[in-house]
């Protein structure tokens with residue numbers, strides 16, 4: 009479908025930008041905060057790029073007002089941020105740490121004073137270390153109660169101020185790294201444990217959505233999902249089957265569980281046959297169906313292309329964390345699928361395919377399968393940026409990326425998708441979990457590298473571009 013004319017973006021469209029607590033805040037032990045699993049994991053040798061960690065990050069904890077002033081100057085309509093669970097409950101439960109709540113309250117109030125809609129993420133991977141130590145975090149059903157108590161604390165405090173909420177950020181990506189690749193804490197490589205932890209996370213997600221209905225009746229809540237739509241490498245039926253397998257195992261496993269309260273059939277049959285299916289107790293699937301979301305948050309960066317992978321073939325491989333282009337190996341599950349390069353697409357220096365049409369496809373697939381509104385909760389380009397003389401950062405490549413993806417949103421809306429907003433990743437530069445500070449995403453450059461820096465904020469070319477996009481309601485791209 010090629011459209012002749014575009015509809016305008018609706019006047020209440022949420023033009024936003026996003027961040028996550030561990031990636032921006034710093035202040036890792038400030039004002040009573042307890043340690044998260046990331047505070048410990050990043051200190052283990054060899055886990056992150058050049059041993060980078062979020063102890064200071066971009067010091068947003070101490071520069072919140074300056075950062076929000078920049079958002080206001082840009083004209084931002086929405087800001088997505090995450091709350092750090094161990095700031096609120098330093099050991100995961102027990103006594104509330106009032107200073108932690110006060111920080112987020114101040115952030116929310118400052119945003120509202122500038123007419124910026126807060127989009128609050130309840131969990132962006134920084135689990136209290138105490139809960140990991142006590143019962144293995146997401147591997148134990150006790151986390152459901154603890155997570156609910158933490159979320160209800162935030163609902164009660166912020167119900168009147170925050171309308172848009174995100175439950176779990178990228179459960180799929182985070183737990184794949186944590187329990188299959190061994191690249192996020194607790195660095196396990198075990199498929200049975202992976203599916204068990206995911207099942208418990210689905211239950212926790214449903215429980216906090218159920219509780220949300222009581223405490224924030226006028227709000228909207230949904231998970232944000234790392235959606236890399238699958239493509240077949242060719243029309244060879246073997247590749248088509250590999251693509252079907254990949255879509256079920258890598259996407260529908262989460263999306264169907266969240267939105268339909270069930271698991272996709274072929275994937276579930278395969279796991280049962282292999283003894284890797286999660287333990288489903290009476291009442292579990294009912295709970296999932298009672299806790300479905302109001303909207304789906306979509307974190308879209310790239311599509312993945314799949315081809316046949318016979319038994320004995322390619323296994324799961326780690327991602328490129330260096331920015332050395334062309335170093336990402338094919339990754340797969342023998343007997344199901346493996347990734348293949350897409351010859352039609354350019355890639356970033358981290359080998360991520362640049363595919364705005366893929367975003368349109370992503371939005372259409374989700375909207376048509378689940379019939380829910382969508383919000384782009386993340387989309388952006390991680391690249392090396394260069395600070396040039398006169399405090400200039402000419403990130404034209406990022407502008408190109410964002411422009412083509414905003415256009416894809418417009419096309420998807422024309423195709424009938426209900427899209428609430430678009431949150432670019434990220435507002436300021438951030439710590440990229442495994443890629444250090446050299447993989448930059450922000451509209452605002454932060455003067456620091458793996459060793460440190462002045463932390464000065466510098467507006468990039470993309471800052472001015474996005475500002476004009478917002479001011480023109482998407483007419484001036």
Ligand code: BG6
Pocket residue numbers: 028031177178181234307386390433439440441442443447
């Ligand atoms: C998502 C996360 O995986 O993508 C973000 O929600 C992350 O926290 C972003 O930073 C980009 O990934 P990366 O690995 O390039 O930082």
